[in-house]
């Protein structure tokens with residue numbers, strides 16, 4: 177028996193639709209946009225249909241402004257390196273995943289100035305400190321939407337409004353919220369959104385992308401063949417080709433389309449509410465277990481579907497290993513690719529045990545998990 181509670185890393189299981197559509201794409205063949213023959217044209221149409229689906233759920237009216245990448249990390253790098261250059265200033269938060277922190281560190285070494293807005297109690301984002309951080313050369317604001325450690329949401333509406341007021345684009349890392357919360361660029365003051373295809377959107381690994389608002393222009397991050405304007409020595413300047421060099425993951429993108437269709441049929445709100453209910457059951461149960469320390473508050477309805485805890489001062493890896501080896505419960509323990517956020521939470525040594533259910537998770541599985549944590553607590557504390 178396995179109880180999979182690591183959907184924050186990648187969602188599992190995938191809906192049947194995803195597997196079926198990927199099989200069909202493998203059987204159909206074709207390299208999207210490469211060659212004028214029917215097979216490649218159909219592969220390109222299939223990719224375009226997924227752009228259309230994604231542009232609908234992210235509230236933009238030009239499917240060509242959905243750019244596919246291999247994951248959220250590549251999407252974020254494409255945006256950061258496509259906008260920032262030496263002498264520019266960027267504002268970010270201290271809760272960021274290494275997908276943002278590490279490229280920003282590289283850019284800092286190349287002459288970009290970085291301001292990191294720290295939280296006061298480990299989770300909060302100081303809007304006052306942020307509003308005061310803008311300079312004449314501020315070219316970008318970049319933050320995550322939800323912490324991948326605790327699930328806590330940043331006040332992205334206010335962050336975006338303040339950036340808009342200053343005429344600075346806002347890049348949102350929606351790794352933990354794409355497919356979970358409605359993210360409509362018509363109403364949300366976000367200019368560029370980076371998403372993974374393999375988490376909340378229920379697609380396969382190797383998928384992700386950027387949604388680029390009308391007023392944003394990015395330099396290419398990778399150069400090469402696009403199947404368009406092949407007579408030119410230079411990269412095409414139109415989207416998505418400018419930012420999509422090399423063969424696309426056509427099979428994965430088809431699967432991502434299957435995941436999004438499934439999600440829309442279930443209703444994103446229904447899926448999120450079920451996940452939040454499961455998280456609330458986890459939180460309520462954990463609160464009764466001796467030695468449990470919870471991170472990110474106790475109201476699951478206000479967070480991404482993530483529950484983070486520790487048992488006393490025990491190394492989270494020990495707890496995670498015991499849950500896996502003795503009870504078949506798959507959590508994620510240790511440090512979660514966000515060292516600054518761990519420092520703010522005071523968990524840089526201990527890490528945290530992260531439980532992230534999906535709507536496929538059952539209440540019975542949550543009950544089993546709580547029983548297992550109680551036993552581990554009794555054994556270790």
Ligand SMILES: Cc1ncc(COP(=O)(O)O)c(C=O)c1O
Nearest residue numbers: 247248249273275320324351372
């Ligand atoms: C907040 C956040 N940003 C970025 C990423 C990177 O996503 P990917 O693995 O798709 O590159 C993750 C992955 O867990 C994440 O949680």
